[in-house]
Amino acid sequence: MTKSGLVFIPAPGIGHLVSTVEFAKLLINHDHRLSITVFVIKAPRATNVDAYIHSLTSSPNFPKHLQIIHLPTDESQSAQYLHELTQNSIPLVRQAVSDLVQQSRSDPDSPQLAAFVVDMFCTAMIDIADGLGVPSVVFYTSGAAFLGLMLHLHQLREQGTLDTTSRDFKDSGTELTIPSFANPVPANVLPTAVLEKQWEGFVDEYVKGLRKARGIIVNTFEELEPHAVHSLLEGDTRLYPVGPILSAKDDETSQQGWDTMEWLDDQPESSVLFLCFGSVGYFGEDQVREIAIALENSGVRFLWSLRKPPPEGSRRPTDYSDPAEGLPEGFLHRTASIGRVIGWAPQKQVLAHKAVGGFVSHCGWNSILESVYFGVPIATWPLYAEQQPSAFELVHELKMAVEISVDYRMDHKNGSNLGVISRERIEKGIKEVMERESETRTKVKQMSEMSRKALMEGGSSYSYMDRFIDEVLNNI
Known part of the structure; x- marks a missing residue:
């Protein structure tokens, strides 16, 4: 039987790539009629992407009908930002997809292209799918409430009824009614x-891209965000809420990782507080x-992932060579x-x-899903991106976290924290x-069970997932 081929296009960056590949693996294991090709847009000097793909493809459990193709990367190119990298990659994706289509035409046993699945930041690729007459679906790596917020705010802006960029809006005390949130959302x-x-x-481009797609796959599950999911479905x-899709197992080759796990083995059950703020999170002295x-x-037992502010010209924090360097004297x-x-x-x-x-936690969506899956309650400390509304959702909508802050934010432009x-x-x-x-702990434990079910x-x-596959195979 000829398989139906899906083309997956993750955004540049290891986080988006890992969750995309994990979803692709889930789909192939779910339905053997599918074959998936993932096109990797690699940022210059992103060595962690190479290491991840090598580890993945050398595993004996790597799915037979999952193919990963590196798009050519010019290491000298100046593009550092997601939008630039994606735009620069459009001709490369178009050619790579054309090669796939030619192969399927010359070999009747090759998968027949059925759909594109594009990352939430790669919707520019939808035009390629439209040109081939196949549908596109967005893979959304944030939650359903945040998706609804972005769609609604954009609609208000188009109608001219809301300007969130006015000078005093953020501190105005305004509360907005957002359909995907049960409670008013503070500015x-x-x-x-x-x-x-x-x-x-x-x-504008981001939300217009979402609206161009035939559907949106969201890395959440109905029981976690019932109000948000139902509000979107009613619109x-x-x-397709198909989560939780968790990242693959962390890199165990690091000696730091082994030492950390051995230390945890010696601690009493549920006694340790873990502090970790994501791949680009850091604080000043x-x-x-x-x-x-x-x-x-x-007096609480703790494990603290403390990162050093990035060097000039970089957004990535590094590990301290000596942890005592950034801490009060005698603390250790x-x-x-x-x-x-x-460090890491x-x-x-x-x-x-x-x-x-x-x-x-900084309340990145992947971190939230991992905490829910493993039944560990969060104290919220958002830093950037979608993390402030996600922290608000956890504390005030879902009652599944306690608040340190819901409105703290980093200023990446100046390399500092605000307050x-x-x-x-x-x-x-x-x-x-x-x-x-x-x-809070009881609710998180209950949701952990629901996430597995x-x-x-x-x-x-x-x-x-069944519904998504059926609709893709019927050309949505």
Whole structure:
């Protein structure tokens, strides 16, 4: 039987690539009528992408009908930003897809192209699919509530009824009614991209791209975001909530990773607070000091992934060569019996460990899904992108997190953080998230069970995956 071919186009960057590949693997295992080709748009000098793909394709469990194709990369090109890289790659994708189509025409046993699945930041590729007469679906790596927020705000802006970029809007105290949120959303938790004039063009193109697609696959599950999912389904959005799609296992080759897991093995169950702020999260010296003092005063066991601000010209933080460098004098000695400060952390493995009982997180969507899946409650500390509304959703909509902040944000342009959260506020959040018998912990544990059932036969995400495959094979 001739298979139906899907072309997947993830955005540049390891985070988007990993979740895309994990979804592709899920689809192939779900229905053997499918064959998938993933086109990798690699940013210059992104060596972690090469390492990941080598590890993936050399595994004996790598699916037979999943193909990964590197698009040519010019290491000298100056494109550093997602939009530039994507635009530069359009001719390369067009040629690569043309080659696939020619192959299928000359070989009747080759997969027949059925659809494109494009990342939420790669909707420019939809025009290629339209030219071939095949449908395109967006793979959305944030949550359903955030998707609904972006669609609704863009609609209001087009109607001329809302200008979120006006000078005082963020601090105006305004609360917005957003269909995908059950509660009014304060202006100060909107994402930076809709608050600053410089991002208007990008946001317009981003939302218009979402609307061009035949449907949107969202990395969430119905039980986690019931209000958001139903509000989108009641509108004109063809939605497929198929999550939680978790990233592949963390890199275990790092000695730091082994040492961390061995330390956790020696800690009591649910006793350790894990602090980790994503691949580009970092703090200045004043904020690091407040976190350290809050941890010491709380007396809670902790594992802290502390990253050094990036060097000039880079957005990526690095590890301290000596962790004591960024900490109050004597902190490591005084907390040696209860805490550990590390650099890079194998986040998924840490959250899965029975010793971990709480998570201070930047509220990136993948981190939220991992915390839910492993039943670890979050204390929210958003930094950038969609994290402020996601933190608000967790605390005020879903009642599944405690708040350190929901409106804190980084200023990547100036390489700084906006404001300092006090040690008292941090300590309060730490103690709340580590409470053994809290309602928050109970809800997260219940949602953990639901997240696993959603992916099993008969579960909500399993059923939406069935629906997506059927509609793709029938040309949507």
